[in-house]
Amino acid sequence: xxxxxxxxxxxxxxxxxxxxxxxxxxxxxxxxxxxxxxxxxxxxxxxxxxxxxxxxxxxxxxxxxxxxxxxxxxxxxxxxxxxxxxxxxxxxxxxxxxxxxxxxxxxxxxxxxxxxxxxxxxxxxxxxxxxxxxxxxxxxxxxxxxxxxxxxxxxxxxxxxxxxxxxxxxxxxxxxxxxxxxxxxxxxxxxxxxxxxxxxxxxxxxxxxxxxxxxxxxxxxxxxxxxxxxxxxxxxxxxxxxxxxxxxxxxxxxxxxxxxxxxxxxxxxxxxxxxxxxxxxxxxxxxxxxxxxxxxxxxxxxxxxxxxxxxxxxxxxxxxxxxxxxxxxxxxxxxxxxxxxxxxxxxxxxxxxxxxxxxxxxxxxxxxxxxxxxxxxxxxxxxxxxxxxxxxxxxxxxxxxxxxxxxxxxxxxxxxxxxxxxxxxxxxxxxxxxxxxxxxxxx
Ligand SMILES: C[S@@+](CC[C@H](N)C(=O)[O-])C[C@H]1O[C@@H](n2cnc3c(N)ncnc32)[C@H](O)[C@@H]1O
Numbered sequence: 001x002x003x004x005x006x007x008x009x010x011x012x013x014x015x016x017x018x019x020x021x022x023x024x025x026x027x028x029x030x031x032x033x034x035x036x037x038x039x040x041x042x043x044x045x046x047x048x049x050x051x052x053x054x055x056x057x058x059x060x061x062x063x064x065x066x067x068x069x070x071x072x073x074x075x076x077x078x079x080x081x082x083x084x085x086x087x088x089x090x091x092x093x094x095x096x097x098x099x100x101x102x103x104x105x106x107x108x109x110x111x112x113x114x115x116x117x118x119x120x121x122x123x124x125x126x127x128x129x130x131x132x133x134x135x136x137x138x139x140x141x142x143x144x145x146x147x148x149x150x151x152x153x154x155x156x157x158x159x160x161x162x163x164x165x166x167x168x169x170x171x172x173x174x175x176x177x178x179x180x181x182x183x184x185x186x187x188x189x190x191x192x193x194x195x196x197x198x199x200x201x202x203x204x205x206x207x208x209x210x211x212x213x214x215x216x217x218x219x220x221x222x223x224x225x226x227x228x229x230x231x232x233x234x235x236x237x238x239x240x241x242x243x244x245x246x247x248x249x250x251x252x253x254x255x256x257x258x259x260x261x262x263x264x265x266x267x268x269x270x271x272x273x274x275x276x277x278x279x280x281x282x283x284x285x286x287x288x289x290x291x292x293x294x295x296x297x298x299x300x301x302x303x304x305x306x307x308x309x310x311x312x313x314x315x316x317x318x319x320x321x322x323x324x325x326x327x328x329x330x331x332x333x334x335x336x337x338x339x340x341x342x343x344x345x346x347x348x349x350x351x352x353x354x355x356x357x358x359x360x361x362x363x364x365x366x367x368x369x370x371x372x373x374x375x376x377x378x379x380x381x382x383x384x385x386x387x388x389x390x391x392x393x394x395x396x397x398x399x400x401x402x403x404x405x406x407x408x409x410x411x412x413x414x415x416x417x418x419x420x421x422x423x424x425x426x427x428x429x430x431x432x433x434x435x436x437x438x439x440x441x442x443x
Pocket of ligand 1: 127
């Protein structure tokens with residue numbers, strides 16, 4: 001570890017510095033966050049879950065060496081997330097139907113937490129880096145989230161579309177990653193004092209754009225996983241001085257696991273919180289703001305189009321043929337058929353560069369309707385044709401590796417379910433199930 005970093009941290013932590021050094025030699029404990037949008041009772045996961053995370057009823061420590069390799073992960077039942085990374089979303093409450101922007105969203109750990117807490121809202125999850133946006137989409141598909149729109153835009157582009165629009169914005173900003181050094185040697189290599197300053201500049205810009213997109217009284221949560229004051233308290237103070245915001249007190253349940261913001265930035269900034277590996281998890285800083293000025297809400301034309309009659313005539317029967325009921329509205333966005341939760345069917349969504357808008361239903365190919373994997377993950381429990389496998393069924397291994405399996409079942413589209421959770425699609429013909437599990441996910 002670089003001396004420049006250690007010297008800076010010693011000056012910042014003072015008497016806590018030795019506790020930090022001690023932590024560096026300890027192996028971080030693994031933890032997961034449960035996907036409560038689909039897991040209604042945790043019985044099935046009991047053998048895997050160990051002690052609960054003290055401030056989060058849906059977070060648990062886990063002893064499994066590679067939780068990401070388990071079938072429960074494949075089924076989207078949890079997200080691997082270290083405990084301190086769970087704190088920013090818990091810092092302040094928001095409504096179950098909040099319209100949310102997760103400005104720096106990939107790989108999507110906090111997007112899941114937001115979706116758990118706002119099942120009736122919309123979460124715009126943004127990620128400008130194309131490879132990381134793909135990772136975000138794949139996680140959202142795995143988790144079976146139905147109310148997320150993934151954009152791949154800059155904050156400047158977003159700000160032009162969404163003035164005064166969001167109830168809640170999370171800026172989990174790119175940072176110098178000082179809080180991840182214990183588990184990520186690459187972060188140590190990338191660190192420099194210049195990088196700290198470079199990140200602080202980006203963070204200030206992101207936050208200013210975020211303020212424009214917040215409605216009156218809307219909440220803004222800023223978080224980093226770094227310790228430097230340049231990227232934390234200094235950024236917060238800069239925003240307070242330049243924007244119509246006040247700082248709110250963070251939820252008290254997080255107090256025992258964090259310290260207050262640095263005293264040298266004044267009493268107000270002490271409302272922000274600092275997480276350290278010698279308290280819990282790794283490293284995290286977060287602040288909660290509220291907007292105080294009057295803002296006009298954007299009124300944009302809806303871009304979720306209704307189906308044309310001709311389209312309705314083939315897509316509705318195609319869905320009716322395979323499902324027991326249609327618990328969503330069918331709309332179009334950028335020429336894709338999408339399943340929109342009924343409560344959101346009248347929401348207006350502006351034209352955006354999206355990678356995902358709610359749930360992809362499928363597409364017409366050579367006169368046949370082909371269902372999308374995400375559709376099966378989100379609405380598979382409504383399929384008429386279901387093959388139920390237990391986690392130790394040898395057919396499961398076969399299906400996951402992309403092979404055909406033999407099961408007597410009526411011809412047509414169906415879904416493989418494992419312990420009741422939809423895994424992926426098949427198309428049955430004379431007792432042979434043609435495998436439609438995506439090639440990129442097979443093993
Ligand atoms: C700390 S990570 C986000 C982690 C994520 N919130 C989670 O909980 O899984 C920061 C993300 O911000 C993205 N990013 C970098 N520059 C950005 C920018 N100018 N605007 C928005 N996001 C940016 C990075 O690619 C990275 O994926």
